[in-house]
Amino acid sequence: MGFLTVGLIAIVTGGQTPAANASSSSKGDVDRGAYLVTAGGCVSCHTDSENDGVPFAGGHRLATPYGVFVTPNITPDKETGIGAWTDAEFLAALREGRAPDGSAYYPSFPYPSYAGMAEQDALDIKAWLDTLEPVRQPNATHELAWYVPGRWAMQIWQRLFSPWQYADNPRTDPEWQRGAYLVRHLGHCGECHTPRNIFGALDTARELAGSGSNKKADDDKAVDGTGPNISSDRKNGIGSWTRDDLEFFLEMGMQPNGDFSGGQMTTVIDDNTALLTPEDRRAIATFLLNQPAR
Amino acid sequence: MSYIFGRKLILSLTCAATLFATVPAVQADDEKHDSDNNEARYRHSVMEAMGSSFGALALIMTNRVQRPDQLATQAKALAISASVTPTLFPAGSEGGDALPLIWQEQEKVAEAAQRAVDATAALAAAAEAGDKAALSKAFKAAGESCKGCHERYKAEDE
Numbered sequence: 001m002g003f004l005t006v007g008l009i010a011i012v013t014g015g016q017t018p019a020a021n022a023s024s025s026s027k028g029d030v031d032r033g034a035y036l037v038t039a040g041g042c043v044s045c046h047t048d049s050e051n052d053g054v055p056f057a058g059g060h061r062l063a064t065p066y067g068v069f070v071t072p073n074i075t076p077d078k079e080t081g082i083g084a085w086t087d088a089e090f091l092a093a094l095r096e097g098r099a100p101d102g103s104a105y106y107p108s109f110p111y112p113s114y115a116g117m118a119e120q121d122a123l124d125i126k127a128w129l130d131t132l133e134p135v136r137q138p139n140a141t142h143e144l145a146w147y148v149p150g151r152w153a154m155q156i157w158q159r160l161f162s163p164w165q166y167a168d169n170p171r172t173d174p175e176w177q178r179g180a181y182l183v184r185h186l187g188h189c190g191e192c193h194t195p196r197n198i199f200g201a202l203d204t205a206r207e208l209a210g211s212g213s214n215k216k217a218d219d220d221k222a223v224d225g226t227g228p229n230i231s232s233d234r235k236n237g238i239g240s241w242t243r244d245d246l247e248f249f250l251e252m253g254m255q256p257n258g259d260f261s262g263g264q265m266t267t268v269i270d271d272n273t274a275l276l277t278p279e280d281r282r283a284i285a286t287f288l289l290n291q292p293a294r
Numbered sequence: 295m296s297y298i299f300g301r302k303l304i305l306s307l308t309c310a311a312t313l314f315a316t317v318p319a320v321q322a323d324d325e326k327h328d329s330d331n332n333e334a335r336y337r338h339s340v341m342e343a344m345g346s347s348f349g350a351l352a353l354i355m356t357n358r359v360q361r362p363d364q365l366a367t368q369a370k371a372l373a374i375s376a377s378v379t380p381t382l383f384p385a386g387s388e389g390g391d392a393l394p395l396i397w398q399e400q401e402k403v404a405e406a407a408q409r410a411v412d413a414t415a416a417l418a419a420a421a422e423a424g425d426k427a428a429l430s431k432a433f434k435a436a437g438e439s440c441k442g443c444h445e446r447y448k449a450e451d452e
Contacts, residue, residue, distance in 0.1 A: 248352055253437050258345030258352070260437040262445025274434075 027087065028120070028127025036125050039186045039280065040114075041272045045071045049267075057081075057135040062108055062224040066200060067144030069108035077134035090126045091119065097158055104154035106142070107162065107200065108225070113188035115163030116181070161201035164190065171290070179287025182280060187272065192227035192264070209294035210236070224264065233293035246285040250274070333387030340375055340382060341391075344414075344440075347372035351421075351433065365429075369414075369421035372436070376414035380407040391449045406443045413439040 037043065048059035058073035076083035082090065085100060092098040097111035105111065114122075170180065183189045194202045195211045210229030232239035238246065245256040250273035253260050273281060329335070350368045353359045383396050383403060396403050413436040420432040 244356055244358055248356055252352070252434055253441060254348055254352055256349065258347070258349035260348075260440035260444060261448070262441040262443075266438075266441050266445065 028123035030127045033124035033128025038275045044267050044271045046074050054135045057137045064225045066148045069142045070140040072139040073137050075132045075135040080138045110188040110191045112162040112164045116185035175283050175286045179283035193230050231294040243285045247281045250281045331389045334390035337382045343375045366421040369418040373414040373418040376410050379410045396447045410439040
């Protein structure tokens with residue numbers, strides 16, 4: 001399906017052209033970073049698209065069962081963004097959920113998934129983010145449910161649950177491994193498609209078994225961070241899909257029955273999977289269709 | 295059965311329904327097959343026809359069937375089915391997969407339906423012209439026009 005991607009790859013960088021002459025202290029590769037930012041889906045959450053916000057300046061409201069998390073500004077503004085961060089601080093935030101002041105982030109930021117990201121990939125992401133135009137936009141505070149403890153408790157939570165652990169035996173072929181990397185870590189698919197336990201940690205024994213409908217039938221419904229079963233169960237999951245079906249879905253959004261169902265996956269496809277290389281979509285499909293039925 | 299007992303029964307049934315949140319969903323599913331609502335059945339049939347055309351197009355576009363000469367035919371079939379979309383939600387036809395919100399936001403629905411008409415017409419034109427890059431873009435745009443509506447107005451797939 002090579003021809004279907006013609007023109008799409010260009011959008012990876014076309015949407016947010018890095019500012020010229022930007023300085024960077026990072027050891028990362030900007031071009032690789034652009035692609036990894038896409039595969040990480042960063043823009044979907046860190047952009048207030050409902051109010052035409054500047055990409056990566058934050059302000060997107062994630063309405064979850066735990067309350068509303070408002071995503072932060074990750075443009076390189078030194079005061080309101082992450083422009084003052086060192087490489088080490090960026091790595092700690094992305095992979096360990098630790099802010100530069102030492103405090104712990106809520107796992108609405110999917111660091112338990114990103115923990116498995118290669119260090120060089122993370123640095124490449126930073127290098128690309130550093131080339132963005134700094135946007136001065138202070139972060140808004142989260143509006144959480146009464147039963148969600150303060151951020152102090154997240155240090156304990158992190159010790160108990162982060163990073164996510166997977167008990168299965170990894171396959172050795174590169175395509176499966178690349179798929180696992182994209183699905184479990186960079187693309188953090190499980191953050192929506194894997195059910196959570198009572199503490200909000202992913203139940204990885206039921207990886208990709210679905211966490212409920214994310215249909216926005218009612219605008220006030222808290223549904224962000226949920227998604228359907230995408231394990232290879234033939235009835236509840238996508239076990240009846242072929243690899244071609246799945247690759248086409250990740251590129252075009254069409255299900256094998258010809259339906260385009262919408263929901264948050266629309267954004268994931270537009271911002272992330274449609275812009276990946278055909279090889280990466282194939283790797284994702286290989287990994288997903290070889291997951292056990294759940 | 296005493297009045298009190300009846301109220302208790304209703305109360306416990308309500309509790310049971312709350313506990314097993316899947317029960318209402320199953321019931322809603324049954325209601326979809328209301329054979330008296332022929333407008334809803336017609337709507338469903340037309341939507342299925344569009345889905346089938348999309349499915350056929352996808353098979354050709356990904357070379358899973360070698361029928362490049364039928365690409366334009368399938369795209370035309372899709373555009374013809376889609377051309378009646380604006381007429382598919384008449385008053386009184388509430389039901390099926392269509393959420394009640396449709397009849398509260400008729401103006402927005404009309405606009406969205408027209409987008410589906412235009413996007414599928416553009417797809418048919420691209421297929422006729424045989425430009426692969428344009429076809430790919432038009433296919434995606436046509437899909438977006440479906441998604442845009444389904445996201446807000448269509449009940450969850452079972």
